[in-house]
Amino acid sequence: MQGVAPLTETDTKPRPANGQMRRNPPIAGELEAIQKAQAGDGEAFEKLYAMHKRRVYSLCLRMVSNVAEAEDLAQEAFLQLYRKIGTFRGDSAFSTWMHRLTVNVVLMHLRKKGLPQVSLEETLDPSQGEGPRKDIGTRDLNLSGSIDRVGLERAVAELPPGYRLVFVLHDVEGFEHNEIAGMMGCSIGNSKSQLHKARMRLRDLLKSGQVTAKDGAK
């Protein structure tokens, strides 16, 4: 497993993902705030914080599913921004650049914690490391129409961290597999495999009733 790939502005050029790019559009006054913050203006930096705090914090929260940890990570992301804002040249969307910076902060944090689940190598446990799990049963419930946001949030929080990271990055945040592979230092195939396993686990969780889904999904 390689380390987290360093953030470069080249990496952060907006690209369509999953048919759409779900990044923040430019924010009024953002460019001016960036330029002033680059010049050392503390109030301008605070404005940037106000503009991006929700998106940064929400991303952290989705990736770690823990409020205190997410707040610490959001704090670290903005401190990283303070250190690195002078390197932002403005030829990519700031929100995308900030987004990527945040992802890198979270990944670094999880690696430092040494959680084996953070690895994208398929060694989470023996049953999960044997390639795609097969669906062998008859179904008594079709998921279509049965998932609400709260139920899905709960199910995602139940995922092992490695699965959750890839699911959030790909299906929620819209990163492509090649981008995820670059950030996490794994192969594209590994990213696809983890995503598939994450979705399979979510399906199991939602169908088993271990998390709440509407319309009698239990």
Add this chain to the structure above:
Amino acid sequence: MINISADCAAFQEQLPELIGENQDPSAHPHLATCENCSELVRDLLYIAQQAKLLLPLHDPSPAVWEKIEAGIDKEPKAKK
């Protein structure tokens, strides 16, 4: 409970690649004859679609900014 067939196993081996490439596997020949795998594919695509519901944003507590300010005070000046 239905035992998985060789065809199902072969199809499901391909699924991470098929869905991972954002292809629509619905037209795969195996699905024309296998309701179990068809339902699996429908569910997985539905989960991916519903993931977009997770975009709503949350606010951090005010303490986060206070800690950032305290952290900035300890930092050297930002690079220009």
